[in-house]
Amino acid sequence: MLRIAVPNKGSLSGPAAEMLHEAGYQQRRESKELRIVDPENEVEFFYLRPRDIAIYVASGRLDLGITGRDLLIDSGADAEEILPLGFARSTFRFAAKPNAANGIQDLKGKTVATSYEGIVAGHLADHGIDASVVHLDGAVETAIQLGVAEVIADVVETGTSLRNAGLEVFGEPIMKSEAIVIRRTGADGEEADESKVQQFLRRLQGVLVARTYVMMDYDCRVEQLEKAVALTPGLESPTVSPLHNEGWVAVRAMVPAKEAQRIMDDLYAIGARAILTTAIHACRL
Numbered sequence: 001m002l003r004i005a006v007p008n009k010g011s012l013s014g015p016a017a018e019m020l021h022e023a024g025y026q027q028r029r030e031s032k033e034l035r036i037v038d039p040e041n042e043v044e045f046f047y048l049r050p051r052d053i054a055i056y057v058a059s060g061r062l063d064l065g066i067t068g069r070d071l072l073i074d075s076g077a078d079a080e081e082i083l084p085l086g087f088a089r090s091t092f093r094f095a096a097k098p099n100a101a102n103g104i105q106d107l108k109g110k111t112v113a114t115s116y117e118g119i120v121a122g123h124l125a126d127h128g129i130d131a132s133v134v135h136l137d138g139a140v141e142t143a144i145q146l147g148v149a150e151v152i153a154d155v156v157e158t159g160t161s162l163r164n165a166g167l168e169v170f171g172e173p174i175m176k177s178e179a180i181v182i183r184r185t186g187a188d189g190e191e192a193d194e195s196k197v198q199q200f201l202r203r204l205q206g207v208l209v210a211r212t213y214v215m216m217d218y219d220c221r222v223e224q225l226e227k228a229v230a231l232t233p234g235l236e237s238p239t240v241s242p243l244h245n246e247g248w249v250a251v252r253a254m255v256p257a258k259e260a261q262r263i264m265d266d267l268y269a270i271g272a273r274a275i276l277t278t279a280i281h282a283c284r285l
């Protein structure tokens with residue numbers, strides 16, 4: 001049985017459960033459940049604090065985990081990213097009162113408040129900056145107003161929390177994060193359950209593809225086929241079928257959902273007709 005850690009709270013938990021559900025896995029019915037077994041898929045899910053997941057996975061007690069890239073790096077645990085999941089996207093940045101600092105050099109001798117001490121201490125050391133780091137559990141933006149620190153380093157998504165606290169980012173982003181699947185470093189190929197691990201990853205990849213692509217169907221004249229196929233190359237190669245009307249073909253290809261409207265315009269412009277897009281519910285590439 002595959003043992004997988006899933007975030008039980010915070011920004012990662014809802015989207016992670018939703019993705020697992022879309023991938024055909026049973027998920028807990030109420031938020032107090034800490035562990036469930038999905039017998040049909042032979043998977044056991046453990047609902048853990050996002051911050052602890054890398055530690056459990058590194059210990060070898062759990063096969064895989066879903067967490068944030070920033071949390072993995074912050075933990076310093078012996079686990080590695082094997083699949084980015086495209087949700088809980090954020091950047092990790094320094095921020096301070098306007099004009100208080102322009103770059104990392106200005107942090108010398110200052111105090112930085114953060115919930116991600118591992119990332120911040122590592123980043124300061126990499127740049128040879130001697131600064132103090134104060135660990136706070138959350139609501140880090142308030143640390144400056146209350147005089148606990150001159151600078152903060154925190155997760156930024158929309159920037160609303162910083163704006164509300166009268167703070168501005170400065171310097172280069174420290175890192176970009178998103179939800180990821182992790183496994184113990186070096187576990188690749190070692191585990192008895194390797195085929196189950198690969199099946200789990202294929203299912204999540206299928207969800208990612210179904211979320212980012214749509215299926216496009218259209219009819220076009222044979223003379224326009226090369227141009228049309230250049231617009232819709234598909235993932236491997238489009239399916240082309242003859243139509244009853246001579247001189248016409250039907251084409252079917254997957255296209256990135258974000259580009260679908262532009263591609264439909266371009267196909268129409270070269271004479272394609274009956275252009276349809278449909279959602280993909282699941283896929284195995």
Ligand SMILES: Nc1ncnc2c1ncn2[C@@H]1O[C@H](COP(=O)(O)OP(=O)(O)OP(=O)(O)O)[C@@H](O)[C@H]1O
Nearest residue numbers: 009010011012050068070088089090138155157177
């Ligand atoms: N506003 C946000 N937008 C996108 N990702 C976020 C946001 N806040 C936190 N994250 C991401 O969520 C993960 C942290 O999860 P965690 O549950 O510890 O904190 P949280 O989502 O801030 O929840 P809480 O602070 O309510 O416990 C990190 O990977 C972080 O990058």
Ligand SMILES: O=P(O)(O)OC[C@H]1O[C@H](OP(=O)(O)OP(=O)(O)O)[C@H](O)[C@@H]1O
Nearest residue numbers: 138139140155156157158159160161162
């Ligand atoms: O750029 P924004 O869209 O405002 O999002 C970023 C904020 O979201 C998270 O805070 P959360 O609400 O989880 O509170 P916390 O600081 O206590 O973790 C994060 O710690 C930032 O404060």
Ligand SMILES: [Mg+2]
Nearest residue numbers: 010011138139
């Ligand atoms: Mg938070």
